[in-house]
Amino acid sequence: MIDSQYQKRLDNLLSVCRKNLRSVDEDLIKRAFMLSVEAHKHDLRASGEPYFLHPYEVAMVVAKEIPLDDVSVASALLHDVVEDTAFELKDIRAEFGDTIADIVDGATKITGLFESHEVTQAESYRKLLLSMVNDIRVMLVKFADRLHNMRTLEYLPPEKQQRLAKETLDIYAPFAHRFGLAKIKWELEDLAFKYLQREEYDKVARQIRSKRRERESYINKFVLPIQKKMAESGYVYEIAGRPKHIYSIYNKLKRRGKPLEEIYDLFAVRIILDTTDNNDCYVVYGMVTEMYKPIPERFKDYISVPKQNGYQSIHTTVVGPEGRMVEVQIRTKAMHEVAEKGVAAHWIYKENKSVLDKELEGWISWVRDLFEQKDANTPRELMESFKLNLYQDEIYVFTPKGELKNLPRNSTPIDFAFEIHSNVGYHCIGSKVNGRIVPLNTFLRSGDQIEIITSKNQTPNPDWEQFVVSHKAKAHIRKYIREEIFKHAQTGRELWEKKVKRRKVHINDDDLEKFVHVLKFNDLQDFYLAIADQKAEPDTMIEQYVIRSKPSAGEPVAEDTSLFNRFVSTARELTSGISIRGENEGFLYQHAKCCNPIPGDEITGFVSTGEGIKIHRKDCKNILTLRLAESARIVEVAWPSSDGTDFVAGIHISGEDRPGLLNDITHAISTYQNTNIRSVNMDSKGVIFDGKVILYVKDTGHLARVIEKIKKIPNILSVERLVG
Numbered sequence: 001m002i003d004s005q006y007q008k009r010l011d012n013l014l015s016v017c018r019k020n021l022r023s024v025d026e027d028l029i030k031r032a033f034m035l036s037v038e039a040h041k042h043d044l045r046a047s048g049e050p051y052f053l054h055p056y057e058v059a060m061v062v063a064k065e066i067p068l069d070d071v072s073v074a075s076a077l078l079h080d081v082v083e084d085t086a087f088e089l090k091d092i093r094a095e096f097g098d099t100i101a102d103i104v105d106g107a108t109k110i111t112g113l114f115e116s117h118e119v120t121q122a123e124s125y126r127k128l129l130l131s132m133v134n135d136i137r138v139m140l141v142k143f144a145d146r147l148h149n150m151r152t153l154e155y156l157p158p159e160k161q162q163r164l165a166k167e168t169l170d171i172y173a174p175f176a177h178r179f180g181l182a183k184i185k186w187e188l189e190d191l192a193f194k195y196l197q198r199e200e201y202d203k204v205a206r207q208i209r210s211k212r213r214e215r216e217s218y219i220n221k222f223v224l225p226i227q228k229k230m231a232e233s234g235y236v237y238e239i240a241g242r243p244k245h246i247y248s249i250y251n252k253l254k255r256r257g258k259p260l261e262e263i264y265d266l267f268a269v270r271i272i273l274d275t276t277d278n279n280d281c282y283v284v285y286g287m288v289t290e291m292y293k294p295i296p297e298r299f300k301d302y303i304s305v306p307k308q309n310g311y312q313s314i315h316t317t318v319v320g321p322e323g324r325m326v327e328v329q330i331r332t333k334a335m336h337e338v339a340e341k342g343v344a345a346h347w348i349y350k351e352n353k354s355v356l357d358k359e360l361e362g363w364i365s366w367v368r369d370l371f372e373q374k375d376a377n378t379p380r381e382l383m384e385s386f387k388l389n390l391y392q393d394e395i396y397v398f399t400p401k402g403e404l405k406n407l408p409r410n411s412t413p414i415d416f417a418f419e420i421h422s423n424v425g426y427h428c429i430g431s432k433v434n435g436r437i438v439p440l441n442t443f444l445r446s447g448d449q450i451e452i453i454t455s456k457n458q459t460p461n462p463d464w465e466q467f468v469v470s471h472k473a474k475a476h477i478r479k480y481i482r483e484e485i486f487k488h489a490q491t492g493r494e495l496w497e498k499k500v501k502r503r504k505v506h507i508n509d510d511d512l513e514k515f516v517h518v519l520k521f522n523d524l525q526d527f528y529l530a531i532a533d534q535k536a537e538p539d540t541m542i543e544q545y546v547i548r549s550k551p552s553a554g555e556p557v558a559e560d561t562s563l564f565n566r567f568v569s570t571a572r573e574l575t576s577g578i579s580i581r582g583e584n585e586g587f588l589y590q591h592a593k594c595c596n597p598i599p600g601d602e603i604t605g606f607v608s609t610g611e612g613i614k615i616h617r618k619d620c621k622n623i624l625t626l627r628l629a630e631s632a633r634i635v636e637v638a639w640p641s642s643d644g645t646d647f648v649a650g651i652h653i654s655g656e657d658r659p660g661l662l663n664d665i666t667h668a669i670s671t672y673q674n675t676n677i678r679s680v681n682m683d684s685k686g687v688i689f690d691g692k693v694i695l696y697v698k699d700t701g702h703l704a705r706v707i708e709k710i711k712k713i714p715n716i717l718s719v720e721r722l723v724g
Helices: 004-020 027-039 053-064 070-078 088-098 096-114 122-131 135-151 158-178 181-194 198-210 212-232 246-256 279-292 335-339 350-355 358-369 378-385 413-420 422-426 462-466 471-502 509-519 524-532 538-549 563-573 621-629 661-670 700-711
Strands: 236-241 268-273 314-319 325-332 394-398 403-410 426-431 436-438 450-454 589-591 603-609 615-617 649-654 677-685 688-697 718-722
Touching: 004 027, 004 053, 004 070, 004 279, 027 070, 027 088, 053 070, 053 135, 070 088, 070 096, 070 135, 088 096, 135 158, 135 246, 135 509, 158 181, 181 198, 181 246, 181 335, 198 212, 198 246, 198 718, 268 279, 268 335, 268 649, 279 325, 325 335, 335 563, 335 589, 403 413, 413 422, 413 426, 413 471, 422 426, 426 603, 426 700, 462 471, 462 589, 462 649, 471 524, 471 538, 509 524, 589 718, 603 621, 615 621, 649 700, 661 688, 688 700
Parallel strands: 268 325, 589 615
Antiparallel strands: 236 268, 314 325, 394 403, 426 436, 426 450, 603 615, 649 688, 649 718, 677 688
């Protein structure tokens, strides 16, 4: 007979088990409960409370937050018995059988890794990563154990708080993520962050609390029309604001360098549908995006392509009332179970494999493969025999100092070197893996410890790109190769320009670019490289250019032009600047390259960071997006009032070539209000011609009417304003 306080806790635990588990062996849980009480009856925690409360709370986490089965709950009640009391593993095995004894044994061994003074911290990390055992419930019990320890961390000395918090952030939270245990992962991260960086934690938490009412009010306003539409469509659903996780927000603030108000997913809602048809999620997505404008680049379909840990959901970001960004997640109840409880929501025993639906078979098989274990007699042999299959598409390796690094599967020492630092990658000349020198194209395996050998004289080898797999390594190698090619091309350019200057031949960039295409070079860089490599002789190239550039008899000679960039520059020079709200204050501004505004265009300004005001055309796609996302930074600007001066514009014309066509075009332009033509550049390819005309106009209306006149000329296919 146990006293009333323990009886009340047992009743509470059994009640939670009945609610959350498919079946409950109440006798098993009662026996585990009683043994745990007896084993820990003389022990106290750092808080002064009876030690039994810890295994009890761990069992509650397993029953409520990672609900798997009654064996897991019993194992959680007993997980510290062998480690901390006079009871031995053989006693657990005799009383509860092999399964529970093996789970308790596995959990004990993982705990012991961190308390051994015979191994370095790095070796402890390595062994934990290698400590995958043959029953998934070992790790689930360990997650629950660590979660309760973190919830009660305040009672431990500061040094131990720091160690456990770092361990949690580095190891347990990533593992929980990989197991699909989203709620566990988020809480572990927030608790670890709280003890590792208390000031930053308190600052972010305070900011979130201060905006809570405003956020809740806004979310209520946002979801109202969605709720109405879904009710009309007959859906059964839950919809609510998504809880905010302090560590996640802190990382976004740090990564994006923005204030809290500008982090878009502070406003976030989750729609959970009570349906078995995944297509309903897409229908609801359609409803939401009919009401609110979606941001296309923020759409993610994890239903069609689930994450590696089984997570499924639709993610989208829309522009809600007042122009605020709101993240919306849409999923079914089954998907939500997996998102919250991960492995626990999927796990079915081998003997029940016949009832597995096909959609889950692959996932379940993957989970089981994680925990392959060979027979081993000693803890050391056990550690060595464990296989690291946890991350199918990524591996974990270590620096010589024990720092953990995550790399894609099939990574090489070169990938590792660039992961450490770009300079280490650039100067990598050799590597040691687990103390042994290996080739640079060796595939790394999880648990390897890598040392990179560098030399200041070493530079990246273009062949490296053939075997590296990480984005960082590929990007740095390609960047280096591009820079080297550019430098080499500059050598060829300098040689070419010296020869051209000596021959006193005038060649502008546009004409030279056409010339090199005629010679079958891809671009100017290829041409300059050919000169640098002595595959093309400059003097011969100059002779070819002079011959080809001589006009045929009777052919009109086009004025030298540098096309769009030159006329845009000239057009801007003819104005006296930009004014804000009618005031010309001599402020810093730049013309946006995405739309190249010129006098006569309707324009808008965007206040950028460090570059003054960016001037855009009002119909520029980018400014339309910025107006939605950053409306506070939009300012009204204008060209100065006209003093009658014409401005420069450009027209792009194409059509079917015929005799006299150029004359018809120039006549149509010049006869309309005596429009002056600055330059003409026409190029024929067979029966098709393509040309650009630079001219002076009084305003955009003047330009539009000139374009309409040209469109009426026979054989003209298209006429449009040059915009870049």
